[in-house]
Every structure is written in structure tokens, then in C-alpha cells.
Amino acid sequence: MGGEGVVTPGEVVGESNQLIAGRGVYLAPNGRTLRASLTGLRKILPPPPDSSDQRSTVEVVGHKAHGAVPQPGSVVIARVTKVMARMASADIMCVESKAVREKFTGIIRQQDVRATEIDKVDMYLSFRPGDIVRALVLSLGDARAYYLSTAKNELGVVSAQSIAGATMVPISWTEMQCPLTGQVERRKVAKAD
Amino acid sequence: MEYVNPLTGFRLDGRRPNEMRQIRGEIGVVAKADGSALFEMGNTKVIAAVYGPREVQNKGQQINNRALVRCEYSMANFSTGDRRRRPKGDRRSTEISLVIRQTMEACILTHLLPHSQIDIFVQVLQADGGTRSACINAATLALADAGIPMRDIVTSCSAGYLCSTPLLDLNYIEDSAGGPDVTVGMLAKMDKVTLLQMDAKLPMDIFENVMQLAIEGCKAVAHYIREVLLEHTKQLECHRGA
Numbered sequence: 067m068g069g070e071g072v073v074t075p076g077e078v079v080g081e082s083n084q085l086i087a088g089r090g091v092y093l094a095p096n097g098r099t100l101r102a103s104l105t106g107l108r109k110i111l112p113p114p115p116d117s118s119d120q121r122s123t124v125e126v127v128g129h130k131a132h133g134a135v136p137q138p139g140s141v142v143i144a145r146v147t148k149v150m151a152r153m154a155s156a157d158i159m160c161v162e163s164k165a166v167r168e169k170f171t172g173i174i175r176q177q178d179v180r181a182t183e184i185d186k187v188d189m190y191l192s193f194r195p196g197d198i199v200r201a202l203v204l205s206l207g208d209a210r211a212y213y214l215s216t217a218k219n220e221l222g223v224v225s226a227q228s229i230a231g232a233t234m235v236p237i238s239w240t241e242m243q244c245p246l247t248g249q250v251e252r253r254k255v256a257k258a259d
Numbered sequence: 260m261e262y263v264n265p266l267t268g269f270r271l272d273g274r275r276p277n278e279m280r281q282i283r284g285e286i287g288v289v290a291k292a293d294g295s296a297l298f299e300m301g302n303t304k305v306i307a308a309v310y311g312p313r314e315v316q317n318k319g320q321q322i323n324n325r326a327l328v329r330c331e332y333s334m335a336n337f338s339t340g341d342r343r344r345r346p347k348g349d350r351r352s353t354e355i356s357l358v359i360r361q362t363m364e365a366c367i368l369t370h371l372l373p374h375s376q377i378d379i380f381v382q383v384l385q386a387d388g389g390t391r392s393a394c395i396n397a398a399t400l401a402l403a404d405a406g407i408p409m410r411d412i413v414t415s416c417s418a419g420y421l422c423s424t425p426l427l428d429l430n431y432i433e434d435s436a437g438g439p440d441v442t443v444g445m446l447a448k449m450d451k452v453t454l455l456q457m458d459a460k461l462p463m464d465i466f467e468n469v470m471q472l473a474i475e476g477c478k479a480v481a482h483y484i485r486e487v488l489l490e491h492t493k494q495l496e497c498h499r500g501a
Contacts, residue, residue, distance in 0.1 A: 072492045072493065074403070074484075074488045075403060075408075075409040075411055075412055076409075076410065076411030076446065076447065076448035078448075092368060092408070094449070101411070101449075103368055103408035103409055104406055104408055104409075105403050105488045105492055129406065129495050130293065130294070130406030132406065168313060
């Protein structure tokens with residue numbers, strides 16, 4: 067059974083002594099056959115060149131793409147919802163460059179806002195509700211929220227609105243200026259690339 | 260009453276004892292759901308909609324290492340001969356919801372989706388016997404449409420025993436005759452029975468014949484469902500321009 071074709075759940079797509087189960091494929095209880103778990107195209111991926119196991123991977127590519135899920139180490143775009151004394155809450159909207167299907171909650175703790183002088187961070191001078199921030203996912207966190215960090219030059223507030231309602235322009239890594247009124251507001255600004 | 264004509268061998272609706280009703284399946288009938296399907300077995304028409312995998316709404320019910328599967332069965336007010344309002348939580352609906360949930364839960368690879376919830380809603384639009392089986396078949400199609408990983412295609416079919424003949428796929432009149440009604444649900448390719456229900460009584464050897472007939476019916480439904488899935492996938496490929 068070489069090559070590609072459309073398979074349905076339960077169909078045998080390979081033998082475990084020749085192929086490894088990838089996405090959309092599972093090992094049947096008898097331990098020998100690999101069966102599809104999704105409806106889609108059967109694809110065979112070559113083995114990575116530096117691994118000891120030289121079997122190819124068989125996977126089934128379905129049509130329904132499930133939404134992106136934040137993983138530790140991925141860069142996300144989030145909108146700040148609440149700013150408190152020691153942490154800020156944000157709704158994660160994009161993971162890497164894919165939008166999510168349902169929003170996830172993230173927390174930026176006081177010690178994760180920046181890399182230097184972390185105990186002297188004032189949350190209200192770093193974020194405001196409504197700011198769009200680029201952050202790094204530190205960990206899956208607890209049942210309520212992911213833990214995010216903006217402690218790098220390229221992380222932090224990407225876009226924010228001033229009190230007057232205009233989109234502000236970044237002028238340094240701690241300040242943004244409103245183009246309408248000229249007022250300068252303090253934020254932890256991301257380095258523009 | 261003559262459920263099987265002694266001379267010709269035909270049933271009340273002109274079928275042979277081992278003949279199923281005409282089946283029809285359609286995918287993607289509810290646009291908002293993650294997966295949906297319409298399944299017809301003769302005059303019995305059922306719609307299934309699947310939402311998930313999504314975040315668990317009731318955190319108290321969240322399971323650490325697998326997905327939570329919920330199922331709700333309901334009959335529309337206009338589904339039977341007399342238009343009657345059915346209470347939401349009546350015993351028959353609760354029992355069938357439980358049966359469908361257990362059947363689908365055995366088939367979904369729940370350990371791949373921890374901390375999530377899969378909702379299956381099944382609604383009977385027209386009831387003419389075999390609603391349980393039609394619901395399971397519709398739920399299978401809807402789950403496959405939603406892209407939820409499953410072990411195999413679960414199909415279901417019912418069989419009975421009237422006028423000393425095993426009959427496949429009973430309709431409402433044959434079902435109300437008071438004879439035994441055996442419902443079988445099975446994983447088609449792996450040849451494993453996951454649901455077996457019967458009401459009334461049957462001697463053991465006749466039961467084996469009736470169950471075997473229902474299993475043949477399940478395999479025929481599985482063959483048809485597989486073709487519906489392949490056809491739908493080919494259409495999606497066409498629209499994508501692959």
C-alpha cells in the first residue's frame with residue numbers, strides 16, 4: 067500500500083515494523099498494524115536524517131484545521147484586559163502568525179515584564195488595558211491562564227491608544243507619544259523590526 | 260397481524276426479511292457546528308451536530324488526561340405521527356443519550372485531547388423506527404466531519420424477530436408489534452461490537468441469528484458511510500483546487 071489516497075477512520079495504513087505512526091494515525095491494539103484516525107489524505111514523510119530509527123512516518127492530513135494552541139516558547143500577540151499591582155491579564159489572540167479559534171487567557175507577572183530591575187516594575191507604567199502586546203509563552207501555567215513574559219527587547223507593547231483616542235507612536239523603550247496631543251505616556255515598548 | 264407474508268415472503272413495506280431500508284447521509288448540514296451530518300434510514304431522519312474539541316465549560320467536570328464527551332438526544336415535536344411536546348429530560352431521551360455517549364466515547368481517541376470537551380447533539384426530525392441506530396450513524400459522520408480522531412467508523416443497525424423470521428432494520432409498525440428488537444453498534448473495520456441492546460426475550464440460538472443479521476446490516480451501513488466520507492473529501496479537494 068504505497069503512495070497517497072484518501073482514507074477513512076479505521077483503515078489500515080501501514081505496518082508498525084515499516085512505518086511510524088504520525089498525526090492522524092494510531093497503533094492498533096494488536097501492536098502490529100497502523101490505522102487511520104481521521105478522514106483525509108495519507109502521506110508518507112521521510113525519516114529525519116540524524117535519528118537512529120530509519121522508518122518513515124505515515125500521517126493522515128485531515129481537512130478541518132483545528133485552531134492554534136499556545137505552546138511554551140511560542141511568541142503570541144495578546145490584548146491586555148486587566149492591569150493590577152503585581153500582574154496584568156491579557157487575552158491571547160494570535161499564536162506565531164495564526165489566529166486562534168477561541169481566545170486563551172494569559173498573565174504577565176511583575177517579574178516577567180522586563181529583564182532588569184524586576185522588583186521595581188510598576189505595572190501601570192508598563193501596560194494599560196487595551197494595549198496590544200507581543201509576548202513569549204513561558205509555560206502552560208495553571209488552570210486559569212498561561213504565563214507570559216515580555217522580558218526581551220522585541221517583546222512588549224506593539225500598539226496602544228492614547229487617552230485622546232489616537233494610536234500612539236513609540237519613541238523609546240519606555241515611552242510612547244500621542245500624535246494628536248503630543249502627550250507622552252509610559253509603556254514597556256517592543257523594539258520595532 | 261401478518262408482518263411477513265407467508266406466500267411471497269415480503270414485509271409490510273415490500274422489503275425482504277434481510278433487506279435494509281434505503282439509507283442516505285449528508286455531511287456539513289449545520290454550518291456553525293464543527294461537524295454535522297444528516298442521516299436517513301428509510302423514513303427516519305436524524306441530524307447530528309458536533310461541537311469540539313473546545314474548552315470545558317464546567318471546570319468541575321474537566322478530566323485531566325482525556326476529553327469529556329457529552330451527548331444530548333432529543334426528538335422534535337413534529338417527528339412522530341401526532342405533534343406532541345416532549346419534556347427535555349424524560350427517561351427515554353436520557354437513556355438514549357447515555358447509550359450514544361458511551362458508544363461514541365469508546366470510539367473517540369479521547370486521550371489525545373485532554374482538558375477538552377466534545378459535545379454531540381442529535382435531533383430526530385422524523386421517527387419511523389430505528390432512531391437509535393440512525394443517531395449513532397449520524398453522530399459518526401458528524402465526528403468524522405469535525406476531524407475528531409476516532410478508532411474506527413461506528414455504525415449501528417437494528418434487527419427483530421417476527422412471524423418466526425429474523426427481520427433487518429425494523430420500521431415503526433414492526434417495532435410496535437411487541438417482538439424483540441436487537442440494536443447492535445460495532446466498529447466496522449475492526450469487527451468489534453460496542454453496543455448491544457435488546458428488549459423482550461429471545462431463545463439463545465435465535466438471538467445469535469438475529470444478532471448476526473444486525474451485524475451484517477452494520478457492515479453495509481459502514482460501507483456506505485465510508486463512501487460518503489470519501490466523496491465529501493474529494494469534493495473538498497476539488498473546491499480547494501488541489
